[in-house]
Amino acid sequence: MSRRGSLLTALTPLLARARTSSRPTWDGGRSWRERERSEQATLRQARGRQAVLFLLLAGVLAALLGRTAYWQLGQRDALAARADAQHLRAFAIPAGRGAIYDANGRPLAVSVTQDSVIADPDVIRSVKAMDTVVAALATLTGLPQARVRAQLDVPGAYVRLRGADGKTLLLQQARSDGIRAALAGGDLPGVALIPVVTRVYPAGDLAAQTLGFVSLNGGAGQYGVEQREQRLLAGTPGQLYTAVDAAGNPLATAPQRSTPAVPGADLTLTLDATVQYWAEQGLARTVAQTGAGGGTVIVLDPRSGAIRALANVPSFDPNAYARSPLATLQNPAVSAVYDPGSVMKAVTIASGIDAGAVEPGTLFDDTGTLVAGGTPIHNWDLSAHGMVNMTQVLQFSLNTGAGWVATQIGRERFDRYLAAFGFGAKTGVDLPDESPGIINVPQAADEAALQLAENGFGEGIGVTPLQVAAAYGALANGGVLMRPYVVASVAADGGAGAVTRTQPVAVRQAVSQPAARSITQMLVSSAYVETGMYLLPGYSIAAKTGTSTPDPADPTVTYASVAGYAPAYDPRFVLLVKLDHPRTTIYGATAAAPLWRALAAQLLTYYQVPPDRTGQGNVQTAGQSGQDPNKLLP
Amino acid sequence: MDTPDPTLDSPDGPGDWRMRALAALRRPLALAIFGVAMIGLIALLYLHQVAALAAANDRLATLRAEQARLERQDADQRARLGAVTSPAYVDERARALGLVPAPLGSALIVSINQATLSALRDGGQP
Numbered sequence: 001m002s003r004r005g006s007l008l009t010a011l012t013p014l015l016a017r018a019r020t021s022s023r024p025t026w027d028g029g030r031s032w033r034e035r036e037r038s039e040q041a042t043l044r045q046a047r048g049r050q051a052v053l054f055l056l057l058a059g060v061l062a063a064l065l066g067r068t069a070y071w072q073l074g075q076r077d078a079l080a081a082r083a084d085a086q087h088l089r090a091f092a093i094p095a096g097r098g099a100i101y102d103a104n105g106r107p108l109a110v111s112v113t114q115d116s117v118i119a120d121p122d123v124i125r126s127v128k129a130m131d132t133v134v135a136a137l138a139t140l141t142g143l144p145q146a147r148v149r150a151q152l153d154v155p156g157a158y159v160r161l162r163g164a165d166g167k168t169l170l171l172q173q174a175r176s177d178g179i180r181a182a183l184a185g186g187d188l189p190g191v192a193l194i195p196v197v198t199r200v201y202p203a204g205d206l207a208a209q210t211l212g213f214v215s216l217n218g219g220a221g222q223y224g225v226e227q228r229e230q231r232l233l234a235g236t237p238g239q240l241y242t243a244v245d246a247a248g249n250p251l252a253t254a255p256q257r258s259t260p261a262v263p264g265a266d267l268t269l270t271l272d273a274t275v276q277y278w279a280e281q282g283l284a285r286t287v288a289q290t291g292a293g294g295g296t297v298i299v300l301d302p303r304s305g306a307i308r309a310l311a312n313v314p315s316f317d318p319n320a321y322a323r324s325p326l327a328t329l330q331n332p333a334v335s336a337v338y339d340p341g342s343v344m345k346a347v348t349i350a351s352g353i354d355a356g357a358v359e360p361g362t363l364f365d366d367t368g369t370l371v372a373g374g375t376p377i378h379n380w381d382l383s384a385h386g387m388v389n390m391t392q393v394l395q396f397s398l399n400t401g402a403g404w405v406a407t408q409i410g411r412e413r414f415d416r417y418l419a420a421f422g423f424g425a426k427t428g429v430d431l432p433d434e435s436p437g438i439i440n441v442p443q444a445a446d447e448a449a450l451q452l453a454e455n456g457f458g459e460g461i462g463v464t465p466l467q468v469a470a471a472y473g474a475l476a477n478g479g480v481l482m483r484p485y486v487v488a489s490v491a492a493d494g495g496a497g498a499v500t501r502t503q504p505v506a507v508r509q510a511v512s513q514p515a516a517r518s519i520t521q522m523l524v525s526s527a528y529v530e531t532g533m534y535l536l537p538g539y540s541i542a543a544k545t546g547t548s549t550p551d552p553a554d555p556t557v558t559y560a561s562v563a564g565y566a567p568a569y570d571p572r573f574v575l576l577v578k579l580d581h582p583r584t585t586i587y588g589a590t591a592a593a594p595l596w597r598a599l600a601a602q603l604l605t606y607y608q609v610p611p612d613r614t615g616q617g618n619v620q621t622a623g624q625s626g627q628d629p630n631k632l633l634p
Numbered sequence: 635m636d637t638p639d640p641t642l643d644s645p646d647g648p649g650d651w652r653m654r655a656l657a658a659l660r661r662p663l664a665l666a667i668f669g670v671a672m673i674g675l676i677a678l679l680y681l682h683q684v685a686a687l688a689a690a691n692d693r694l695a696t697l698r699a700e701q702a703r704l705e706r707q708d709a710d711q712r713a714r715l716g717a718v719t720s721p722a723y724v725d726e727r728a729r730a731l732g733l734v735p736a737p738l739g740s741a742l743i744v745s746i747n748q749a750t751l752s753a754l755r756d757g758g759q760p
Contacts, residue, residue, distance in 0.1 A: 096705070099712065107716030112709045113702075173707060202716025277721030610745035 087243050095235030096494055097199070098264030100211060100225060102273040103308075103488060109211055109226070109318075112200045114170035115193040117141065117161040117179065121152055123190030133188055137161070140178045141169060160194075170196060199226075205317045207276050209331040210269075210310050210431065210486060213318035222321075223329050225267065225486060228432045232490055235264035263494030270306035270488045275299055278602050279311035283577070286595040287313045290560075291583035296333045296465045297595070298576040299603065302473035302565060304504035305482030307429070308573065310466075334427075334434040337462035338578070341548030341588070342380075343563040344458030345402040347471055348409075349390055350519040351417035354479075354511035357408040360390050360518050370400035373449035377403050380547065394526035394544060399457040406456025411448055414455065415439070420510040421471040422481055423463055428507070429484045438462030458546060469576040471510070472563045475523075476542070476571040479516035481507040524568045536601055538611025542568035543596065545588030557581060560591040566600050567612045573603050 071079065100109035117137065124133050134152055138145040141161065151159055163169040171179070171193075182188045199214035212224025221230040238261030279297040287295050299309040310333050316324035330336075352358040368384030370377045379385075379399050385392070393401030406414050418424060424439040439461055442448045454460035466484060474481040483505040490500045511519075523542035543564020551557045561578040565571040575596060582591040658664050717723060746754075 106719045107712050110709055110713045110716060112713050113706045173703070173710060177703075200713045200716075202713050203720035204722060206720060206722065273719075274721050277725070605741045605743065608743050610743045 088241060089243075091240040091242070093238035093240055093258070093261040094197075095237045095261040096263045097197075097214070097219070098233045098235065098266045098491075098494060100233075101266065101268045102207075102271050102276075103269060104272060104274075105268070106273050107202055108207065108269070108271075108273070110200050110202065111197055111214075113195050113197050114172070115176040115179070116168050116170055116196050118192050118194050119152055119159045119161065120157050120190040121154055121159060122157045124152065127189045129189050133191060136182060136188055137179075137191065140175060140182060141171065142175065143169070168196070170198065199318075201318045203273060204319065205315050206273060206280065207269075207271055207310065208315045208318050209312050209329070209333070210271065211318060212329075212432075213321045223433075224331065224431065225269065228430055229265075229267060229487065229490075232265045233267065235494070236262040238262070263496075265493070265497070266491040266495035267487055268489045268491070269486050270301075270308060271310065271486060272308050275603065275606065276309040276311060278599060279309040280313075280315070282595050282599055283311050283313050286577075286579065286592070290579060290585060290591045292560075292579040292591070293581045294332070295577070295579040296336075297578075297599070298333055298465055298469040298574075299599070300469055300473055300484055300574050302476035302482065302571050302574045305470070305473065305484045306488065306504070307484050307486050310486070330433060331431060333465045334429060334431050335464065337435050337437055337464060338559050338580070339461065339548035339550040340458040340463050340468050341546035341559060341561065342397045342399075342402075342458055343468060343472075343544050343546035343561055343588075344456070344461070344463075345394055345397065346475060346519055346523055346544045346563075347417070347421055348402050348405050348414075348456045349394065349522065350475060350479075350511050350515050351414065351421075352390075352405040352409050353518050354515035355409050355413055355417070357410075358390055358405055360522055362390050363387050364390070364393060364398075364401045364404055366398055366400050368400065370403045370453060372403055372407065372453035373446035373451075375446075375450045377453055391522045391525050394522050397545065402457040403453030404456075406452050407449075411452050414452060417510070418455070418461075420481070420508060421474060422467055422507065422510075423461065423471070427464075427466055427470050427484050428505075429466060430487050434466075435464050437464055437467055458548060459550065465576055465578050468561075468563050468578075469574050472565060472576070473574045474510040475516050475519055476565040476568075476574055477516075478513040479509050479511040481510045483507050520568050523564065527564060536566070536597060536604070538613050539566055539600075539604060539609075540568035540613055541566045541600065542571075545593060547587045547589075549586075556583075558586040560586055560588040562588050562592045562596040564596065564600075566604060567609060569612065572607050572609055573600075575600055575603070 097111040099107055099111070102108055119133070119137075121130075124130050130149075130153060134145055134149045137143070137152070138148045141148070143161075143163065147164070148161070151161060161169045176193065179188065179191075179193060183191065183193070197219070199219075201208070201211065201213070208224075210224050212222055212226035212228075214220065214226055215222050219234075221227040221233060226233065238259045241257040279299060283295050283297045286292070294313050296313075297309060297311040298307065300307045310331070312332050314328050316328045321329065349358065353360065364387070366379070366385040366388050368379055368382065377399055380397060385396055385398060388396065388398065388401060390401070390405070392398075393405070409417065418439060424437055426434045426436045439455075440451060442451050451460050470481060470484050473484075485502055485504075488502055490502075492498050492500070520542045523544055524540050527541045527543040541564060543562055543566075546559070546561040546563070548559045549555060549557065550559075558581055559578060560582050561576065563574070563576045565574045577592040577596045577599070579591050585591045
């Protein structure tokens with residue numbers, strides 16, 4: 001059609017010219033030929049115009065097709081997103097933070113949602129409802145009318161109601177329900193409820209440094225398990241992508257795309273709240289009685305490495321962490337490094353026995369002084385004890401004897417034993433900010449010799465309380481060092497999902513089982529004589545005291561400690577008590593041992609451990625020397 | 635020859651009544667009425683579905699609000715449980731009731747084998 005039409009259009013001027021031209025003449029046919037040529041020329045012109053028109057139309061059509069392809073194919077996603085943005089909204093679906101429980105299922109940390117009240121005074125004034133709203137809110141929140149009015153009747157467009165303590169008012173469920181009903185009835189114009197999620201620690205400051213806390217800004221865990229297990233506890237927020245109504249509410253009638261929120265996992269700790277409470281209470285009393293600057297108590301299961309209690313003084317209340325000094329937020333049980341003192345002698349002698357350097361009955365001539373690297377080392381009581389065996393080295397806590405044993409082992413082997421017991425490296429406990437401790441590497445031969453001897457009795461080496469407890473755990477556990485841990489199990493999906501239990505991890509065999517058995521027998525003798533721990537009637541106790549003064553220039557910087565386990569031959573717990581800078585008495589045997597004994601007695605009763613000895617004595621086995629412990633008394 | 639059925643009367647004589655119906659539908663007025671009726675019916679069905687969905691939407695919102703309220707209540711109760719089972723609270727309440735901690739060593743723990751335990755339970759001599 002268009003081709004015929006174009007042809008007619010092209011022919012129209014030709015026909016018109018033909019009508020107006022002179023009539024054809026028949027003069028020999030010449031005129032016809034001219035006319036034919038003329039018409040052919042006109043036709044060629046018409047065909048040319050037709051081709052141009054066709055090309056123009058084809059070009060326009062191609063341009064349109066190209067543009068359509070550009071928008072429909074090239075820009076499809078961008079256009080679809082812009083269209084969606086006009087009528088679709090993405091709603092974040094919050095994931096509830098998991099709870100934390102103690103080993104017996106008692107809640108230690110729970111997230112609670114409460115409503116806070118916000119109001120827009122401008123809106124309230126615009127509807128002339130200030131008096132009504134103030135009266136209603138006072139009734140529903142329990143605040144005095146004057147306080148509510150003082151907060152609402154102010155210039156501005158946004159007010160968050162505060163309680164009598166000046167903090168944001170968080171409503172109990174019943175009050176929230178009352179305000180919500182009033183809002184639904186239109187009785188509170190310009191007022192709204194905003195949910196606020198708060199982390200609550202129902203037991204107050206119990207195990208605060210192990211738990212940590214959740215910060216107000218962003219809700220991330222800080223310190224302790226809250227920080228370490230942030231990813232597990234926080235869960236994964238979901239998202240709902242849907243059309244909304246005029247009020248911005250999601251429409252279920254419209255197609256929706258949603259990613260469900262995955263609630264945070266519930267954690268069950270190895271901590272026993274009761275043991276933790278005893279440890280904290282006892283430690284606080286002892287710190288106060290001895291005038292100490294602080295202290296640490298650790299209770300762990302030597303067979304698994306599970307930590308039953310981890311108490312520190314000073315501590316803080318995670319419900320009000322902002323008011324606590326920054327230094328109290330850290331967990332010194334895993335991060336504070338100190339010179340352990342004589343508690344290391346058990347490790348040294350166990351290493352010596354394992355290395356074959358000494359035996360329990362090996363004799364050492366104590367002259368009261370041991371010269372190492374040209375420096376004399378003295379006993380704590382500055383006295384000489386003559387010929388003593390290794391058990392007596394522990395009983396009298398002889399620095400000379402322990403230094404001599406370390407020298408017999410040798411620097412290289414002794415360093416290997418320190419590493420085997422976990423010193424100089426992180427224990428791998430599932431708590432943040434753990435310190436590996438400090439083991440110096442002296443260059444000069446004299447310094448190296450002196451340090452070797454000093455390390456033998458726990459000086460010149462920096463350890464954490466948890467490292468000491470874990471090392472004693474190895475002695476109690478047949479020489480096998482277990483990795484300490486606090487998270488016993490993880491219940492995914494807010495406790496509704498799969499439960500993953502932490503499996504105990506044996507790190508390594510620090511010393512042989514016979515060596516561990518020997519040192520246990522020697523420690524039983526030591527505890528009997530040294531600290532009066534025989535006062536636990538019927539039980540065998542393997543323990544060693546420690547007193548260190550790392551800075552000779554400042555005798556007030558001391559650490560008093562006792563580390564041990566009970567019952568000695570079938571241990572249920574390892575217990576470490578450490579006091580920082582006690583004043584009334586500085587020795588482990590007098591400052592820390594009373595608490596150690598009291599806690600051990602409570603634990604033996606709590607764990608329902610029957611006595612393993614008859615009579616009042618602590619000791620039946622005197623060690624491989626076979627001596628009667630009573631004869632070992634100085 | 636049979637008498638023609640008057641209901642099937644047609645210009646062509648007795649025939650298929652469906653042909654008559656189709657012929658009627660070809661009339662513009664009937665077609666329009668039929669179309670409007672169909673559209674109305676479809677609209678009615680659509681509105682019914684939308685209303686049902688809106689009601690379901692409201693019900694869903696109500697249930698979600700109730701679920702949120704119950705979750706809050708659950709968290710509140712767990713926090714309360716944590717507070718009243720905390721050793722510090724139990725200690726405080728016990729002291730308030732006049733109880734005091736037992737002195738160390740006041741409990742005697744004995745190990746009894748199963749046979750002895752059974753004998754004691756039965757009231758006999760172990």
